[in-house]
Every structure is written in C-alpha cells, then in structure tokens.
Amino acid sequence: MSTALTTSKNAPVDESPTGAPAVRISHVHKSFGRPGTATPVLDDITLDVAPGEFVCLLGASGCGKSTLLNLIAGLDKPTAGEIEVPSGRPALMFQEHALFPWLTAGKNIELALRLNGVARPERRAEAERLLELVRLGGSYGKRVHELSGGMRQRVAMARALAQGSRVLLMDEPFAALDAITRDVLHDEITRIWAERQLTVVFVTHNVREAVRLAQRVVLLSSRPGRVAREWQIDLPQPRRIESAGVADLSVEITEELRGEIRRHGQH
C-alpha cells in the first residue's frame, strides 16, 4: 500500500498536470477464489475520473461496484490491470458510519488527522473546523451513540475529509438513512464537493440518487461487472431529487438498468 502521504492539511495540493485523471482504472479484472475455478467479479473495467469530477457507479447487486471501490481504496489488489490514484491513498466512506465508539466525534476526526501526520497542536482546531463544515460545530465531545444516523454519517464525512485526500470514495453511504435525512445529506455532499473541489466516486444502486448527485453516471453490468453505459448529467446543481429533470433521466437509466438485470434471467 502506498504510504506516499505528503498531502498537507491547510494548503490544497497542486493538481497533477492538467488533463491527468484523479483516478485511472485501466483494464482491471478481479476474481475471487483459486485460479481456474475463480468467478470473475470485474471484467476489463477501464474508467478515468477527472480531478473535481463527481462520478456515480450504478449497478444492481453482483455488479462488483463495492469491489471496485475497495480496489481504488487500496484495500484489495486487482487480479489484472492497473489502478492509479496519483494524489495518494483516497478517503473511503462506508454504508455503516464505521466511527469508533470508544472515541468522541471530535476524537474520531483527530485520529484520522493524527494517522495522516498532522501535528498535535493543530489537530483540535482542524477537527472543530471539519465539524463546522458538516454543520456539527458543538458536537466535538459527543459520543457516537449519542448522535442520530444522519449526524453519524456527517461525522464520518468529516473524518474522511480529515485524511486530507482530494479523492473521496463513497460506498452507498446514505443507503441506511431515512428519506428526509438522505435528501439533506445529498445537499450537503454536493455543497462540500463544490467547496472543497473534491473528486468523488460514489457507489449506489439508487438511480435517482445517482442522477441527483453525479456529473457522470456509469452503469455497470452484473456478473461480471463491466461498464455498460455512461451518461453525462448536465442538469445544474443544486438539483432536487424530485425535480422533473432528475425524474426524466432516472426513467431512462432505470430502463437500461432493468435491461441489464433482465439478461440474467435468460440463459
């Protein structure tokens, strides 16, 4: 795993030469199990994500979208092909908040800062700043179990940002939340993405969520996962998930997604 973490907290890193992608996935294959009997999960995935781009990976279950995210995060190695993240180890958010219950909200963020090499005197202030960013100023001393589901995901977001990476990977982070909270968090991630000029790769099986958030939606086929189709979403941000534009595109993409799923019913 790369330990090249020279990212400093306060000054944003200069982007790599213009045109270079923030995430480059070239001809990635992934299969689990022993060679020979292994079932392919990802088959020849090639995908570039530009710096500052918001990409949603969309697919039914079995499309390997979470596997792909793990590969980008460096938690696993591709069987073949290459993945490059020039800016260093990306931040990753899970469906479960994955906050450590033995630490307060603020200390969770400080741990991420510490592991990222931020000096002790700066940690507290930076953690407070990140909590302000997710509008949880004043929750520094709160224990994880004292926070609501939406608040936990916002702390998790702040902790992910504390890693100082410009690339944020999100694995269905809002799937377990109620619709009202999810809607609000869509607004939040859109705002923070724009404010911090992040590169986001967001995995979801929710078509509307993908269209609500992304600049580009990538549809993956299932078993094995391949890039089936891509859509550029040109609707202006901030969008509303119930708006007509989002709905129209969602209908189109859902049709395509269902087509992909239907193929698995016919042998």
Next chain:
Amino acid sequence: MASTETTPAPADDLSGVEAGLDALDSVQIQRTPIGQLLRQKALPPLIGVLLVLGLWQLTYSLHVTASYNLPSPADVWGSLTDLWTAGTLFSIIWTSLWRGILGFLAAVAIGTPIGLLVARVKPVRAAIGPILQGLQSLPSVAWVPAAVIWLGINDSMMYAVILLGAVPSIANGLVAGIDQVPPLFLRAGRTLGASGISNARHILLPAALPGYLAGLKQGWAFSWRSLMAAELVASSPDLGIGLGRYLENQREGMSMPGVLLGIILILLVGVAIDLLVFSPIERRVLRSRGLLATGR
C-alpha cells in the same frame, strides 16, 4: 444553531432543516439519580448479607451443632477485634493483597503480548491457543506442588502459581476481545492509514477493550484464588503471614471463629477489588460506548 435571519441564502435554509433533524433524531441520554441507583443496586445485596447473618445467628442459637464447630457471628467479630487490637489486621491483609497485585500485574504484562500473538498470528494460535484454553480449566492449586519443588517455599513460588493461574485467562480474554472486533473497524482503520503498531494501538486494542477487561477481571479472580491456595500450602517464616497463612494457622489452632474470619476476609478482599476497581472501569467503558442499557 445558526439563526435564519442573518443570510437568507438557500444554504442557510438547509442548515435550519439539518438543525431541526438533529434535534428531532438525537438520542436523549438520561442518568439515573443517585438515590434510585443506591436503592436498586446497593439495597438488595445488603438485604442478602443481613439474611445470611440472620440465618447464621439463628442456627447458632438453636444449637444445631456444637459451638466450636459453628461459632456465632459475634465470636467471629471478636476474632476480628482481636486482630485489630493486636495491630496485625492490616498487615495480614496487605501481605496477601500486595502479593496478589504484583502477581496480577506481572500476569497482565505477560498475558497481554501472548494474547495479542495468539489472536493475530495464525500459526501461534493453532499451536498454543488450545493449550491456553486447557490451562484455563486447570485449577492452579495443582501447580503448587510442582512450584514448591522447582522454586522452593518462597515468594517466587507464590508468583509462579499466580502467573500460571492468571496468564491464560488474561490472554484468552484478549483473544476473545480481538475476535469480536467488527471487521468494519479494521477496514476503516486501514483506510485511515493505520497499520502494524498504530493499528494495534489506535484500533485493535481499544476495540477489543471490553473483552480484554472481562479477561482482566477473571485474571484477578484467578490470581487471588491461586495465591490463597499457595499461601495455605506453603509455610515459611520468611514469607510473613498473609490471609491464607492466617487461615491455616487458625485451623492448626482449632479456632473456628478465626477460620471463618479468614474465609470472610479472603472473600471480602476479592469482592472489594472487583467492586472498587474492575466494575467501575468496566461500567465506564461500556457506558461511553453506548453498550450499557440505561434506565434499568
């Protein structure tokens, strides 16, 4: 939170909605008042103790058995005040307690790395995991004869017996604690950049703390038991008089009140350490993680 009057921007509207949601969803934590706590937690055991004392006194008064076999609570109290006036009460307790504490700390220092190794290194686990499990069910008194032959009747022998009793339960507690760490925490730790030592220090050990504490608690109980067994068996003027030796001396002197006092003191010290040291730590850890049901 933020007032809605200052900047009428859409973002401000969002923060208002968010503040509302946070207020609606937040978990209300309430602590039970101290009076209620005392009534619920302290009263029942007190009543239990009084009942036992009452039964004891009743049996004595009814002359169910000879009074040299079953002295009255007052006789035992008399033995206690004898010790008190002789000025040896605290030195007897302290001799044993200090040995127990030192032995327990040594057991922690040895059991913890063993537990870590067994939990994290597969071949080590396969090799000594079952042995540790087995040792845990071996009564540590069984080690006393061997320890006496190997080390002689001295303090080292006492500590050896304590270690043999306590190390397996501390190591096993840590193994159980680590096994129960949700894999999600380990993945989260890895994405945050924790590996090796920093992973053990910041993720693995804190996550395993509840199981580890349970192991420590049991480790203390085993230390104390092993020590009492060792003190009962081993007699030497160099060793000083601890609780176990006091008990054995009373038996030799055929003083039943002294024997009962010895038993009661051994019990009290064991319970006191548990109540004053381990239980508060355990409660604190569990409560801070939201693992303790409140309001019961």
